[in-house]
Amino acid sequence: MRKQTILIVDDQRDFRELVRRTLEQKGFDVILAADGVSGLRIAQQNKPDLLVLDLTMPDIDGLEICRQLRDNPRHRHLPILVMSARASAAERILGLETGADDYLIKPFVPQELVARVNALLRRSQLEPDAPAVIQSGHLEIDLSSHRVSYKKSPIRLTPAEFRILEFLAVHAGRAFTRDEIIESCLSDEAGVIERTVDTHIVGIRRALGEAERYVQTVRTIGYKFAGDPER
Numbered sequence: 330m331r332k333q334t335i336l337i338v339d340d341q342r343d344f345r346e347l348v349r350r351t352l353e354q355k356g357f358d359v360i361l362a363a364d365g366v367s368g369l370r371i372a373q374q375n376k377p378d379l380l381v382l383d384l385t386m387p388d389i390d391g392l393e394i395c396r397q398l399r400d401n402p403r404h405r406h407l408p409i410l411v412m413s414a415r416a417s418a419a420e421r422i423l424g425l426e427t428g429a430d431d432y433l434i435k436p437f438v439p440q441e442l443v444a445r446v447n448a449l450l451r452r453s454q455l456e457p458d459a460p461a462v463i464q465s466g467h468l469e470i471d472l473s474s475h476r477v478s479y480k481k482s483p484i485r486l487t488p489a490e491f492r493i494l495e496f497l498a499v500h501a502g503r504a505f506t507r508d509e510i511i512e513s514c515l516s517d518e519a520g521v522i523e524r525t526v527d528t529h530i531v532g533i534r535r536a537l538g539e540a541e542r543y544v545q546t547v548r549t550i551g552y553k554f555a556g557d558p559e560r
Contacts, residue, residue: 332357332358333357333358333379333450334357334358334359334375334378334379335357335358335359335360335377335378335446336359336361336362336368336372336375336377336379336380336381337349337359337360337361337362337381338362338364338365338368338369338371338380338382338383338386338391338394339362339363339382339383339386339412340363340383340385340386340387341383342363344412344435345361348381348412348442349361351439351442351443352446355443360377364386364387364388364389365386365389365390365391365394366388366389368382368389369389369394369398372394372398372404372407373401373403376403376404376407377407378450378453379407379410379446379450379453380398380407380408380409381410381412381446382394382409382410382411382429383411383413384415384420384424385413385414385415391413391424391429392423392424392427395409395411395424395428395429396427396428398428399428405461405472405473406453408430408449408450408452408453409428409430409431410431410432410433410446410449411424411432411433412433412434412435412437412442413432414434414435415434416434422488425488425492426475426488430449430452431449433445448512448513451512452513461473463495463498463499463501465498465501465543465554465556467479467480467540468537468540468543472495472499475488475491477491477494479538479539484536484537485536486532486533487529487532489514489515490529490536492514492515493510493514493515493526493529493530493533494533494544496513497510497544497552497553498543498554500554501553501554501555501556502553502554502555503553504547504550504551504552504553505550505551505553507526507527507551507552508523509551510526510551510552511523511525511526515529526551526552530544530546530552543555
């Protein structure tokens with residue numbers, strides 16, 4: 330079985346080495362980059378299975394690396410785990426909105442790093458290559474810009490709500506349990522329980538308004554995206 334390759338981009342040698350040792354002990358192949366320029370080049374040339382990315386670097390920062398990778402169709406679906414000492418909610422939201430799939434605050438617990446890496450890799454294996462825009466009836470979900478509109482009117486969602494709607498829409502017609510939604514969409518949130526998913530679904534439906542029928546409850550299972558219920 331092929332080992333999965335993880336690229337670590339961090340200008341702090343101690344953190345690079347800690348992450349490298351942690352992941353190599355779990356059987357991953359690891360590539361190291363000590364700055365943003367070389368990290369971006371390696372990511373573009375080698376197509377790793379996952380990118381572990383620091384935000385604060387002296388040449389190209391992690392946010393710009395996220396933007397450039399997400400703007401490239403070849404790397405749009407590369408799982409990106411940001412590791413940063415920037416711990417504020419605003420910084421985490423900015424990282425996620427820029428293109429990161431998950432956000433881990435430094436200093437971190439090695440076991441949590443491994444758990445988040447494994448969750449992102451499982452999620453990427455579940456997801457097919459998604460189109461840049463999902464169009465279903467009058468509902469439009471732009472996966473690259475994280476914008477949603479219905480009948481050309483913009484719909485405002487929180488970052489967590491967008492991730493849930495995106496996840497369900499990419500797998501339209503398939504029902505997911507609350508636990509699956511938590512693992513795939515909410516691993517960056519602390520204290521998440523099944524009721525948290527229900528709360529986010531309520532928020533999504535409220536924001537969608539008359540388009541709320543796209544997000545349907547499946548009894549005894551969870552939720553699904555209905556495809557095109559307007560037909």
